[in-house]
Amino acid sequence: MxxxxxxxxxxxxxxxxxxxxxxxxxxxxxxxxxxxxxxxxxxxxxxxxxxxxxxxxxxxxxxxxxxxxxxxxxxxxxxxxxxxxxxxxxxxxxxxxxxxxxxxxxxxxxxxxxxxxxxxxxxxxxxxxxxxxxxxxxxxxxxxxxxxxxxxxxxxxxxxxxxxxxxxxxxxxxxxxxxxxxxxxxxxxxxxxxxxxxxxxxxxxEPTVDWRQALSGAVREAAAWAGGAVDYTYRRPSRRTPALRGVVLPSLRRPLPRVAVVIDTSGSMGDAELAAALGEVTGVLREVGIRGNRVTVLACDADVQAVSRVTATEQITLGGGGGTDMRVGIEAALAAPERPNIVVVLTDGLTPWPAENLPCRVIAALIGSSAPQPPGWVETVRIPT
Structure with a gap:
């Protein structure tokens, strides 16, 4: 001793x-x-x-x-x-x-x-x-x-x-x-x-917030919020149906959210930052059980360049390189036959945003510490380069 x-x-x-x-x-x-x-x-x-x-x-x-x-x-x-x-x-x-x-x-x-x-x-x-x-x-x-x-x-x-x-x-x-x-x-x-x-x-x-944890938390919270909605379905009748002769009661179901990921592919975006952020988003979605045809990825600069239903990041098609207008990508996502409950936008923030709150949760993953702040109704996570 x-x-x-x-x-x-x-x-x-x-x-x-x-x-x-x-x-x-x-x-x-x-x-x-x-x-x-x-x-x-x-x-x-x-x-x-x-x-x-x-x-x-x-x-x-x-x-x-x-x-x-x-x-x-x-x-x-x-x-x-x-x-x-x-x-x-x-x-x-x-x-x-x-x-x-x-x-x-x-x-x-x-x-x-x-x-x-x-x-x-x-x-x-x-x-x-x-x-x-x-x-x-x-x-x-x-x-x-x-x-x-x-x-x-x-x-x-x-x-x-x-x-x-x-x-x-x-x-x-x-x-x-x-x-x-x-x-x-x-x-x-x-x-x-x-x-x-x-x-x-x-x-x-002088601690900094881990952007991966922040992005993960935002996506999880939005998925839980969207998944918390309930609806009635007759595909699985209620367990109380046998007690009522001649009457079929519907049961409650908890729908799995649909997610759209809008990727800024304008000339100001770096491939490394996009790949890192997209990998985090898809990883979180996979962990909470959202994958396959419930995830749509839209590559967008000033116009929507590619739309993909993906199960892995390797399947995503990126295109663009021109100007930047994420409103186009968000509008295209909401105009789809199966409207998403959550829209995740990966961008450097140098874009106009919709003028008013949208009928879904919107999460902006901003690439770079100097990215301009979006409107207050957009949930924001900053990803350092």
């Missing part, structure tokens, strides 16, 4: 902006943990054999490594991964270690042999673990850093409510902000920080 705490003191003394986070970790000795690991409650599990065999400078680096998992909210971000990625928690842990270790090594910290870093897999430094995840080779492994990293409880972790002191979500978020402010003060004092830490501190102190 003396050696372990000496390593923490060294890490906190050399990097005082991390001191609050380091001293918020509660030590839990464990012979089951391979090296060191953390749970999401800021409890640090430590192998006595690992401490005995590791020099103090390297132990100081491991202290900072484990604190970085929690400061960067790796378990919270892992919880937002697709289910298939969450199940491959070994791979998630390796990707997270790649995100952390390049910053630590650039900061002059010592880490034990066998550490992973992006260059070992031919990956660029300075990336997020979500970007590394799909680029890693299969079956990669690293010492288990615990549920504070990949989100999956390890066998050697204590129960949620048992054991020594633990930090809740509110305290953890306050600690992240305190650490980010300490980093900003360090930079103002002409200190230096690796790029990854600077980016993290800026995000904590």
């Amino acid at each position: 003396t050696k372990l705490l000496a390593a923490r003191y060294r890490a906190a003394s050399d990097r005082p902006y991390l001191a609050a986070a380091l001293y918020s970790l509660t030590v839990v000795p464990s012979t089951d943990v391979p090296t060191m690991g953390v749970d999401r409650y800021w409890r640090c599990y430590v192998s006595p054999a690992f401490v005995d065999a590791t020099p103090v400078p390297e132990l100081a680096g491991v202290w900072v490594h484990e604190a970085a998992h929690l400061l960067r909210d790796h378990h919270g971000r892992a919880d937002r991964l697709p289910a298939a990625a969450q199940r491959d928690w070994h791979r998630v842990n390796v990707a997270q270690d790649c995100e952390i270790n390049d910053d630590l090594l650039a900061d002059g910290l010592h880490l034990p042999e066998g550490r992973v870093e992006p260059r070992l897999f031919g990956l660029p430094e300075g990336g997020f673990f979500e970007a590394y995840l799909d680029l890693l080779p299969p079956h990669v492994r690293t010492p288990d850093c615990g549920s504070g990293a990949h989100g999956r409880p390890a066998p050697w972790e204590l129960s949620d409510s048992g054991g020594p002191a633990r930090l809740g979500d509110v305290e953890a978020q306050a600690l992240r902000r305190q650490t980010a402010e300490a980093m900003r003060a360090h930079l103002r004092g002409r200190g230096t920080l690796p790029g990854g830490w600077q980016r993290w501190a800026e995000e904590v102190l």
